[in-house]
Amino acid sequence: MTSLSHPTAGGTSAPASPHSVVHTKVYGDAEHLQVPAAAAHVSSEQMLDWFKQMLLIREFELRCMQAYQEKKIGGFCHVYIGQEAVAVGCTAAVQHKDPIVTAYRDHGHALARGMDPKHCMAEMFGRIGGCAKGKGGSMHMFDRDNNLYGGHGIVGAQTPLGAGLAFGCKYMDEVIDGKPNSRVSLCFLGDGALNQGAFHEAMNLAGLFDIPVIYVVENNGYSMGTAIARGTTMAHSLITKAAGYGIDGYVVDGMDVVGVYADMKRIADKCRATSRPAFVDMRTYRYKGHSMSDPRKYRTKEEEEVFETHDPIGRLEARLKTAGLLTDDSLKAMQKAVRDTVRDAITWSDESPIPPMAELYHDVFVEPWGPYTGSSQPAMNGGTANPPSMRTIDTKEELS
Amino acid sequence: MSAVREIEYRDALREAMSEEMRRDKRVFLLGEEVAEYNGAYKISRGMLDEFGARRVIDTPISESGFAGLAIGAAMMGLKPVVEFMSWSFSLVAADPILNNAPKMLYMSGGQFGCPVVFRGNDGAGGQLGSTHSWCVEGLYSNVPGIKIAIPSNPYDAKGLLKTAIRGSDPVFFLESERMLGNKGEVPEEEYLIPFGQAKVIRSGTDCTLASWGRPVHFCMEAAEEMQKLGISCEVIDLRTVRPLDIGTVVRSVKKTGACVVVDQSWSFGSPGSELASQVHRHCFDDLDNYVHRVHSADVPTPYATNLEQEYLPNARKIAEAVRSATYNL
Numbered sequence: 190m191t192s193l194s195h196p197t198a199g200g201t202s203a204p205a206s207p208h209s210v211v212h213t214k215v216y217g218d219a220e221h222l223q224v225p226a227a228a229a230h231v232s233s234e235q236m237l238d239w240f241k242q243m244l245l246i247r248e249f250e251l252r253c254m255q256a257y258q259e260k261k262i263g264g265f266c267h268v269y270i271g272q273e274a275v276a277v278g279c280t281a282a283v284q285h286k287d288p289i290v291t292a293y294r295d296h297g298h299a300l301a302r303g304m305d306p307k308h309c310m311a312e313m314f315g316r317i318g319g320c321a322k323g324k325g326g327s328m329h330m331f332d333r334d335n336n337l338y339g340g341h342g343i344v345g346a347q348t349p350l351g352a353g354l355a356f357g358c359k360y361m362d363e364v365i366d367g368k369p370n371s372r373v374s375l376c377f378l379g380d381g382a383l384n385q386g387a388f389h390e391a392m393n394l395a396g397l398f399d400i401p402v403i404y405v406v407e408n409n410g411y412s413m414g415t416a417i418a419r420g421t422t423m424a425h426s427l428i429t430k431a432a433g434y435g436i437d438g439y440v441v442d443g444m445d446v447v448g449v450y451a452d453m454k455r456i457a458d459k460c461r462a463t464s465r466p467a468f469v470d471m472r473t474y475r476y477k478g479h480s481m482s483d484p485r486k487y488r489t490k491e492e493e494e495v496f497e498t499h500d501p502i503g504r505l506e507a508r509l510k511t512a513g514l515l516t517d518d519s520l521k522a523m524q525k526a527v528r529d530t531v532r533d534a535i536t537w538s539d540e541s542p543i544p545p546m547a548e549l550y551h552d553v554f555v556e557p558w559g560p561y562t563g564s565s566q567p568a569m570n571g572g573t574a575n576p577p578s579m580r581t582i583d584t585k586e587e588l589s
Numbered sequence: 590m591s592a593v594r595e596i597e598y599r600d601a602l603r604e605a606m607s608e609e610m611r612r613d614k615r616v617f618l619l620g621e622e623v624a625e626y627n628g629a630y631k632i633s634r635g636m637l638d639e640f641g642a643r644r645v646i647d648t649p650i651s652e653s654g655f656a657g658l659a660i661g662a663a664m665m666g667l668k669p670v671v672e673f674m675s676w677s678f679s680l681v682a683a684d685p686i687l688n689n690a691p692k693m694l695y696m697s698g699g700q701f702g703c704p705v706v707f708r709g710n711d712g713a714g715g716q717l718g719s720t721h722s723w724c725v726e727g728l729y730s731n732v733p734g735i736k737i738a739i740p741s742n743p744y745d746a747k748g749l750l751k752t753a754i755r756g757s758d759p760v761f762f763l764e765s766e767r768m769l770g771n772k773g774e775v776p777e778e779e780y781l782i783p784f785g786q787a788k789v790i791r792s793g794t795d796c797t798l799a800s801w802g803r804p805v806h807f808c809m810e811a812a813e814e815m816q817k818l819g820i821s822c823e824v825i826d827l828r829t830v831r832p833l834d835i836g837t838v839v840r841s842v843k844k845t846g847a848c849v850v851v852d853q854s855w856s857f858g859s860p861g862s863e864l865a866s867q868v869h870r871h872c873f874d875d876l877d878n879y880v881h882r883v884h885s886a887d888v889p890t891p892y893a894t895n896l897e898q899e900y901l902p903n904a905r906k907i908a909e910a911v912r913s914a915t916y917n918l
Contacts, residue, residue: 288665290661319698320698321696321697321698321700322698322699323698324695324696324698325696325697325698329696329697331696331697331698331700331701332700333697333700333701338661338664338701339693339696339697339701341689343684343688346657346684346685346688346689348657349653349654349655349656349657349658349660349661349685350657350658350660350661350664350685350689351661352654352657352658352661353657353658353659353660353661353662353663353664353665354661354662354664354665355661356658356661356662357661357662357663357664357665357666357667358665360617360643360662360667361665361666361667363643364614364617364643364644365614365615386653386681387653387654387657387684387685390651390653390654390655390657391654391657391658393649393651393654394648394649394651394654394655394658397649398646551699552694552695552697552698552699553694553695553733553734554694554734554736554758555694555702555704555756555757555758556756556757556758558784558785558832559785559832564694564699564702565699566698566699566700567698567699567700570700
């Protein structure tokens with residue numbers, strides 16, 4: 190594939206279902222966000238870095254699927270394949286100090302935010318080396334050092350939290366430190382979360398209180414197996430929902446990492462400057478099922494093939510090659526490096542111990558009582574590598 | 590020490606919040622009508638004037654939204670106090686208050702705590718009907734990761750709320766509309782009351798009455814009545830149900846040999862059933878009868894005055910339970 194523009198820009202190849210990709214904006218006073226990707230100020234180093242990040246996420250997710258089949262990963266597992274440009278482009282467009290919160294399809298965000306793949310994989314393996322010491326699992330990736338506030342498993346639950354994170358940043362800067370707000374928060378959600386009450390309450394509060402949170406709807410066209418138009422009103426124009434809350438809405442092609450970056454950079458800069466929220470209809474596609482048990486009977490093979498021709502990795506690869514920034518040899522070297530990284534993560538996770546039983550009663554309370562044993566940071570955050578010893582519970586203690 | 594003064598329960602709550610807000614800028618109050626209206630129950634009266642609109646924040650009627658917002662802010666290191674006009678309204682915020690706040694520290698492997706206090710009126714307010722009369726301790730005490738305080742008087746309300754705000758964990762603070770005007774001695778000097786410490790508020794030798802919140806007062810009435818019959822009741826105010834100070838109750842029951850648990854929530858799967866179970870376990874050889882329990886009737890809360898009075902725990906029902914538990918005296 191050679192076209193580097195958004196799917197609709199090419200005309201006939203634009204996928205008609207479940208949504209077509211257009212750049213538009215119907216509410217607010219900002220300039221139209223029709224940013225040709227080529228016009229964005231993006232260095233070759235940045236593009237190569239994003240390319241490598243996307244390769245890493247895809248390889249990581251493919252190996253997750255394999256590990257799931259091997260029963261090394263349990264529970265629910267949702268992979269990010271197809272949506273890589275969203276996490277990578279959005280993360281690049283904000284600053285590291287800006288908090289990020291997301292839903293359960295969260296491995297990509299964790300890796301893009303800088304979590305070591307070892308800690309991400311070990312979490313899914315249920316090992317003490319996991320980012321949450323094996324207590325969260327696939328849907329609950331947290332990374333304090335990288336300002337990632339989860340991984341949340343209940344659809345839409347993270348949307349009021351995202352408002353709270355941005356509210357907290359603003360409060361700390363303005364009320365406590367007496368300086369202008371300097372941060373925005375990124376709150377990712379799936380298109381299914383648009384129908385949750387919590388999301389609408391969060392949007393209302395964000396609009397009402399001038400909270401600089403950016404709601405990025407990773408609109409992959411399906412909430413589990415329900416096509417967006419079957420579950421959501423105004424599916425063809427989601428930004429009208431934002432308009433109802435007085436929030437600027439944008440549509441962005443989520444299959445083009447350079448475009449995602451360019452658009453999100455402008456959106457984030459504006460939110461930071463104005464301390465106002467934003468809503469982004471990020472058009473993307475997940476190539477795999479909702480979770481590992483999904484046979485994808487609700488959509489056609491043809492539709493999947495159309496979107497595969499808009500693969501974010503393939504598009505950037507073509508662009509980099511055309512620009513002379515990538516050769517077959519350098520691509521192979523990059524792919525090998527990524528494979529090695531993920532293989533190392535798996536080996537490391539295999540070797541990471543299972544959580545000691547003492548962890549069962551640890552991290553329930555910061556100030557513990559009764560049978561609880563306090564709290565400590567996971568090893569990846571420089572916390573205690575050694576879990577606390579189990580307190581003996583006898584009748585006397587239980588009585589105290 | 591200066592002369593002891595008497596203030597209302599609602600003033601004690603306000604003093605606790607105001608003192609903590611003066612001491613720590615991370616503390617702020619948000620909820621419906623807390624600012625310009627001066628509080629639906631006048632608990633936050635005057636706080637907007639003192640602290641300004643950035644720290645005393647009126648929210649729309651949007652419990653799920655503002656409870657979640659407070660949790661996000663708490664994850665950032667702030668210390669929000671969220672006022673629910675009634676805990677009955679917290680049901681629409683069940684996901685943030687039960688799925689986020691109590692589990693964040695655990696699911697993040699110790700990375701993110703949630704130092705947030707949710708507080709408001711709990712239990713029957715007086716002819717409010719079934720939807721507005723929830724005793725949420727029956728539901729919420731089942732969830733690990735939350736501390737729950739249910740103070741029965743102004744002194745405890747102030748000391749426990751200051752502890753709640755100063756702490757690092759999520760706290761559900763259950764007040765009662767029926768007690769907000771109650772007066773009690775509250776010293777001018779600062780004090781804090783640790784969680785998990787019950788208070789023996791009346792000494793006795795024949796039967797232990799264990800309760801928390803508003804029914805503590807009914808227990809005291811019943812104890813007076815029983816005294817006239819020559820039965821001496823020891824009344825224990827648990828003050829917090831998570832942590833539950835089972836030790837104080839057990840020490841008392843080992844002395845009295847009889848126990849009545851009084852809990853305003855419904856009986857099935859309640860803090861009262863938990864307490865009774867623990868007393869049975871620890872005092873199996875000391876009890877002369879099974880632990881009796883007085884709860885609200887196992888029906889939705891009725892509106893009519895006579896029905897509501899009979900629905901709630903009251904001194905008569907408690908006295909009957911004491912008489913039954915001490916049948917051998």
